[in-house]
Amino acid sequence: MLGVEHLTVTYGPQVALEDATVRFEAGQFSAIIGPNGAGKSTLLRTLVGLLPDHAGAVQFDPGHTAQGCISYVPQQQTLDWAFPVTVWDVAMMGRTGRLGWLRWPGRKDRELVQAALRETGVYDLRHRHIGALSGGQRQRVLLARMLARRGHLLLLDEPLTGVDAATQESLMALLRAEANRGRAVVMVTHDLEQARRWCDQLVLINRRIIAAGTPEQVYTPQNIEATFSSSHLGHTHAEA
Numbered sequence: 001m002l003g004v005e006h007l008t009v010t011y012g013p014q015v016a017l018e019d020a021t022v023r024f025e026a027g028q029f030s031a032i033i034g035p036n037g038a039g040k041s042t043l044l045r046t047l048v049g050l051l052p053d054h055a056g057a058v059q060f061d062p063g064h065t066a067q068g069c070i071s072y073v074p075q076q077q078t079l080d081w082a083f084p085v086t087v088w089d090v091a092m093m094g095r096t097g098r099l100g101w102l103r104w105p106g107r108k109d110r111e112l113v114q115a116a117l118r119e120t121g122v123y124d125l126r127h128r129h130i131g132a133l134s135g136g137q138r139q140r141v142l143l144a145r146m147l148a149r150r151g152h153l154l155l156l157d158e159p160l161t162g163v164d165a166a167t168q169e170s171l172m173a174l175l176r177a178e179a180n181r182g183r184a185v186v187m188v189t190h191d192l193e194q195a196r197r198w199c200d201q202l203v204l205i206n207r208r209i210i211a212a213g214t215p216e217q218v219y220t221p222q223n224i225e226a227t228f229s230s231s232h233l234g235h236t237h238a239e240a
Ligand SMILES: Nc1ncnc2c1ncn2[C@@H]1O[C@H](COP(=O)(O)OP(=O)(O)OP(=O)(O)O)[C@@H](O)[C@H]1O
Pocket: 011, 014, 015, 016, 034, 035, 036, 037, 038, 039, 040, 041, 042, 043, 234
């Protein structure tokens, strides 16, 4: 459904991602795994179209244009949780667009938001200000916003961070179900074990794609070593 081909992304002299080629299919739950600074968020943000400066191609199959069908859940700490809006308002942004209300919500929007808040277990908190939520509750609200959007491509940056073990299981089951409904689900995570249990495709990355395939194909001592050894990090154009 979407992919990148020979993608290289640089931030000034810093090479964040080099010659990456990988595909993500409809109905597939994929995990992007690697150490800090490996380029995971960079890959995800490129897929979302947030990084205009790159070499190589980002491809969408016909019928899946980037805008309108992508639901992106950024890292929690990149958002302003002091903003004076409620849980309901944030979930509704999945329908109406960002702040400023691109359009007024209709009955269908309200139904989808209600369903999404129930599915993620935060419906009872819907009137609460988002600043008054715990880390795990915030993560659930972000997932509710994503579900409400009803996109074909779900891209999530570390959705399990700050979430307790029981909640992690239910969130993974929720994402698994979304993939089973035919959506392409792509998640950045540090949790190799979770990914191995729930995902169809593991993408190991450390500035380059080390391996991509089923957990059985990818989860080998050599690949794990190549991914989590620090020797790939900190390269610049000058060093390369
Ligand atoms: N806006 C930026 N400006 C300059 N360098 C950046 C920027 N964003 C990321 N980088 C660098 O690019 C590299 C890849 O960063 P990226 O955020 O993609 O890693 P990551 O795998 O998501 O890491 P983490 O697990 O810590 O979230 C890092 O070396 C980082 O310092």
